[in-house]
Amino acid sequence: xxxxxxxxxxxxxxxxxxxxxxxxxxxxxxxxxxxxxxxxxxxxxxxxxxxxxxxxxxxxxxxxxxxxxxxxxxxxxxxxxxxxxxxxxxxxxxxxxxxxxxxxxxxxxxxxxxxxxxxxxxxxxxxxxxxxxxxxxxxxxxxxxxxxxxxxxxxxxxxxxxxxxxxxxxxxxxxxxxxxxxxxxxxxxxxxxxxxxxxxxxxxxxxxxxx
Amino acid sequence: xxxxxxxxxxxxxxxxxxxxxxxxxxxxxxxxxxxxxxxxxxxxxxxxxxxxxxxxxxxxxxxxxxxxxxxxxxxxxxxxxxxxxxxxxxxxxxxxxxxxxxxxxxxxxxxxxxxxxxxxxxxxxxxxxxxxxxxxxxxxxxxxxxxxxxxxxxxxxxxxxxxxxxxxxxxxxxxxxxxxxxxxxxxxxxxxxxxxxxxxxxxxxxxxxxxxxxxxxxxxxxxxxxxxxxxxxxxxxxxxxxxxxxxxxxxxxxxxxxxxxxxxxxxxxxxxxxxxxxxxxxxxxxxxxxxxxxxxxxxxxxxxxxxxxxxxxxxxxxxxxxxxxxxxxxxxxxxxxxxxxxxxxxxxxxxxxxxxxxxxxxxxxxxxxxxxxxxxxxxxxxxxxxxxxxxxxxxxxxxxxxxxxxxxxxxxxx
Numbered sequence: 001x002x003x004x005x006x007x008x009x010x011x012x013x014x015x016x017x018x019x020x021x022x023x024x025x026x027x028x029x030x031x032x033x034x035x036x037x038x039x040x041x042x043x044x045x046x047x048x049x050x051x052x053x054x055x056x057x058x059x060x061x062x063x064x065x066x067x068x069x070x071x072x073x074x075x076x077x078x079x080x081x082x083x084x085x086x087x088x089x090x091x092x093x094x095x096x097x098x099x100x101x102x103x104x105x106x107x108x109x110x111x112x113x114x115x116x117x118x119x120x121x122x123x124x125x126x127x128x129x130x131x132x133x134x135x136x137x138x139x140x141x142x143x144x145x146x147x148x149x150x151x152x153x154x155x156x157x158x159x160x161x162x163x164x165x166x167x168x169x170x171x172x173x174x175x176x177x178x179x180x181x182x183x184x185x186x187x188x189x190x191x192x193x194x195x196x197x198x199x200x201x202x203x204x205x206x207x208x209x210x211x
Numbered sequence: 212x213x214x215x216x217x218x219x220x221x222x223x224x225x226x227x228x229x230x231x232x233x234x235x236x237x238x239x240x241x242x243x244x245x246x247x248x249x250x251x252x253x254x255x256x257x258x259x260x261x262x263x264x265x266x267x268x269x270x271x272x273x274x275x276x277x278x279x280x281x282x283x284x285x286x287x288x289x290x291x292x293x294x295x296x297x298x299x300x301x302x303x304x305x306x307x308x309x310x311x312x313x314x315x316x317x318x319x320x321x322x323x324x325x326x327x328x329x330x331x332x333x334x335x336x337x338x339x340x341x342x343x344x345x346x347x348x349x350x351x352x353x354x355x356x357x358x359x360x361x362x363x364x365x366x367x368x369x370x371x372x373x374x375x376x377x378x379x380x381x382x383x384x385x386x387x388x389x390x391x392x393x394x395x396x397x398x399x400x401x402x403x404x405x406x407x408x409x410x411x412x413x414x415x416x417x418x419x420x421x422x423x424x425x426x427x428x429x430x431x432x433x434x435x436x437x438x439x440x441x442x443x444x445x446x447x448x449x450x451x452x453x454x455x456x457x458x459x460x461x462x463x464x465x466x467x468x469x470x471x472x473x474x475x476x477x478x479x480x481x482x483x484x485x486x487x488x489x490x491x492x493x494x495x496x497x498x499x500x501x502x503x504x505x506x507x508x509x510x511x512x513x514x515x516x517x518x519x520x521x522x523x524x525x526x527x528x529x530x531x532x533x534x535x536x537x538x539x540x541x542x543x544x545x546x547x548x549x550x551x552x553x554x555x556x557x558x559x560x561x562x563x564x565x566x567x568x569x570x571x572x573x574x575x576x577x578x579x580x581x582x583x584x585x586x587x588x589x590x591x592x593x594x595x596x597x598x599x600x601x602x603x604x605x606x607x608x609x610x611x612x613x614x615x616x617x618x619x620x621x622x623x624x625x
Contacts, residue, residue: 084460104437106444188447
């Protein structure tokens with residue numbers, strides 16, 4: 001006897017979707033039950049895959065059990081390539097939102113983003129306008145629009161297509177951040193460690209140690 | 212009468228300058244800056260002996276009586292100090308009980324009465340302050356320290372509040388209610404306060420406090436994670452600025468060391484065939500099959516741009532007459548003549564036939580076309596025609612022959 005939720009959950013996971021409360025609340029709730037996690041894992045295990053949670057434990061993803069195979073390695077490498085190629089654009093976007101919200105923390109799953117609100121803030125600060133322009137020139141967000149409204153719309157709808165945002169309502173101007181951000185932060189943390197990228201605070205303390 | 216008038220006048224002054232006094236109490240450590248703006252306020256408060264100062268150059272300070280009154284009316288402030296207040300009150304209560312015990316030993320009835328009253332008031336204050344102290348923590352949870360914009364300061368404040376909550380829990384645990392209750396004597400009201408109201412308040416406050424402490428700790432973890440992420444974004448931003456065109460390297464990535472949750476799978480489509488082997492699905496499959504054929508949509512009429520000439524499309528069923536090729540017609544006539552045997556035993560030279568048509572065509576092409584046409588005839592018709600090649604071997608390449616003409620006649624032998 002097949003279960004519709006089981007089928008939908010497994011299909012979504014195998015389609016590389018990040019399942020979180022925002023993106024698929026029904027599937028997310030299904031996966032929160034340990035029994036359901038076991039059932040999904042038993043199935044995935046037979047095809048060299050497994051269920052994983054992001055380190056913030058707010059999203060589920062499907063991962064390979066064994067990545068020794070060349071094809072699997074290439075698939076994983078491709079995941080990182082996608083992040084690496086667009087990382088600068090993502091970092092710029094996060095910084096822009098932090099500046100717009102006058103907040104010290106970056107976008108987190110569940111956060112609400114309003115196109116109108118962002119536009120109002122940008123209109124009031126020319127420095128932010130030039131940041132947005134630079135962001136809209138990045139390959140991943142590229143748009144021919146030269147006005148701020150068009151540029152914001154292009155950026156947000158690109159993020160929606162990539163699964164980082166989910167629209168709220170029908171206006172198309174309100175979004176909620178999904179659990180994909182958590183995965184991105186995990187990937188960034190890995191890259192940061194791997195590449196030895198230091199923040200200002202770490203670099204400062206390093207200098208102090210040397211002196 | 213004069214006293215009452217003075218009191219009225221003081222209360223009116225407090226009402227008139229209420230906002231400035233509250234501001235001094237809540238935000239300025241009970242100090243009133245000695246400035247021209249505050250001239251009226253200072254004169255009035257000095258007149259009513261509600262301020263004091265050490266030197267002429269110092270700011271004025273609200274007097275203790277007024278501060279106590281303000282403490283009483285501003286509950287929020289009291290909450291902030293409630294935990295310290297509970298501690299003080301509890302000590303007072305313990306002292307009062309000691310005096311009460313002493314008074315009872317000496318049978319000093321008037322002192323017993325007085326002390327019972329004081330103990331009741333002090334106990335009521337303790338109960339109220341315990342409630343206030345725990346409510347203050349609920350406020351912190353509700354606001355999430357949003358009133359502090361800087362994340363570092365917010366984290367520090369959260370840590371301080373956690374420490375305070377921890378201290379309060381320790382304080383509550385140190386209360387020895389039963390010991391006090393034993394000293395309460397026969398006063399029913401006092402016993403009720405000590406054995407029922409105080410333990411009930413303490414129990415619910417401890418419960419609330421434990422919950423608050425747990426929430427505050429969670430909040431602190433989240434804030435520290437936010438801080439880590441914020442620093443990471445900052446680090447990447449700085450790195451991109453300092454290393455233009457930087458892209459994290461992928462090629463030398465050691466995939467054995469990546470965290471498990473990062474090796475996410477590539478998209479994997481799950482598809483299957485419709486089950487045409489199970490008759491149970493027949494009805495649904497028939498319906499799907501009926502709709503499966505894609506019918507090309509009618510081309511929508513699109514207005515042609517001005518600079519494009521009109522385009523006419525073929526109409527289904529329309530035929531267009533193809534112009535006849537005169538060479539082909541002439542050859543067909545010639546062949547028909549030969550096949551039908553209308554020439555009898557006579558022969559005809561291909562070159563003469565060409566001359567009679569009046570066509571301007573190269574002789575070699577004509578000869579080639581005649582031969583091709585004959586060879587393409589059905590076998591029976593082909594046999595009706597005898598072709599004699601006028602040919603000579605090539606001077607140099609003897610295997611090749613040079614055809615100059617063809618003699619054609621009806622083959623009676625066929």
